[in-house]
Structure formats: C-alpha cells, structure tokens
Amino acid sequence: MTDDAYLVLLNGTAVTLGVPPSAVGELTCMEAPAVRAWLQAQGVTATSPGLRLVPPEETAALPDDVERLPVPLGEEELSHVRRHAAPHDVARLEKELLAYRSYSDGRDALLARALAAGVPAHRIAELTGEDLVTVKALAH
Numbered sequence: 001m002t003d004d005a006y007l008v009l010l011n012g013t014a015v016t017l018g019v020p021p022s023a024v025g026e027l028t029c030m031e032a033p034a035v036r037a038w039l040q041a042q043g044v045t046a047t048s049p050g051l052r053l054v055p056p057e058e059t060a061a062l063p064d065d066v067e068r069l070p071v072p073l074g075e076e077e078l079s080h081v082r083r084h085a086a087p088h089d090v091a092r093l094e095k096e097l098l099a100y101r102s103y104s105d106g107r108d109a110l111l112a113r114a115l116a117a118g119v120p121a122h123r124i125a126e127l128t129g130e131d132l133v134t135v136k137a138l139a140h
Contacts, residue, residue, distance in 0.1 A: 004070040005078060006059055007035060009042050011050035017061055018054035019084040022047050029071040038069045055082050108138060115139050 007029075008018065021030060029035055030046055044051055053071070054062065055078060062068065073081065083094050103110075107130075114124050115138060125132040 004059070005056055005073045005081060006054045006062070006068045007038070007071045008052050008054055008062060008069075009044060009048075009050050009067040010052055016052075017058045017085075018052035019081060020047075020049075021051060021053045024053060024077070024080050024084050027053075027073070027077055029073060029077070032072075035069065035071060042067055053081050055085055058085065111135055111138050 006018075007021070010016070021027060039045060039051075054068075059068075079098075086094065111124060111128070111130065115121065115135070121135045121139060122132060124130065125135045128135075
C-alpha cells in the first residue's frame with residue numbers, strides 16, 4: 001500500500017475503484033500544473049468518465065498497466081474521497097463518527113456550560129450518556 005492517492009485513468013478496464021474527482025467537489029490538486037498537464041497528455045478532462053481518484057488503501061488493486069499520477073490531498077480532501085468511495089452505509093457511519101468527534105472535542109466545555117447555566121448534573125448525565133461522576137467533576 002502506498003501513502004499517496006492517485007488520479008487514474010480506467011478507460012476500458014473492468015476495475016472500478018475510487019471515485020470520479022467531480023463527485024468529491026473542489027480539490028486543490030486538480031488545479032496543479034502537473035495534474036493539468038497529465039490530463040492534457042491523456043486527452044481527458046477532469047469530468048471524463050474513466051477518470052478516478054483512488055485513495056491510498058485502494059491503490060494496490062490497480063492494474064499495473066493503468067495510467068496513474070500521484071496527487072497531493074489534504075487530510076480533509078482525503079477524508080472526502082474515502083467517504084465518497086465507501087459503500088453508502090459505511091459513508092453514513094463515517095459522517096456520524098466525524099460529527100461525534102466534533103462534539104467530543106468540545107465535550108468538557110459543553111458540559112461545563114450546561115452546569116453553569118443551571119442544568120442539574122444528573123440531567124446532563126441522562127441527556128449525554130456521560131457518567132454522573134464525570135459530570136459532577138466538571139462542576140469544580
């Protein structure tokens with residue numbers, strides 16, 4: 001497995017990996033001179049049907065003879081590619097996990113704000129599923 005995502009041209013192959021770049025949304029790598037030159041050399045555009053963006057974990061499945069170009073993706077862009085490449089149920093769960101992370105990152109602050117606003121500790125524990133001892137510890 002490689003650490004790079006790849007832009008690949010899968011015209012005429014039975015392999016369907018990755019996602020069309022246009023399905024992911026705006027990607028900064030698509031404006032890179034190297035990517036534009038590669039697309040031009042292949043005679044395709046960013047919306048060509050055989051063009052796919054393949055995340056690192058799928059690159060081992062690419063046929064050896066497929067045209068490919070490593071592309072730099074930021075963490076958020078790679079996350080979008082993976083979510084679009086995943087089956088619908090997995091993508092939905094990944095989206096929920098990202099939402100959970102955003103809530104858990106500010107968990108202590110949210111619980112402390114609720115306590116400061118007068119929400120009883122037992123009610124916070126009930127609503128959040130947090131341990132009552134944990135909630136009470138934030139009150140001090």
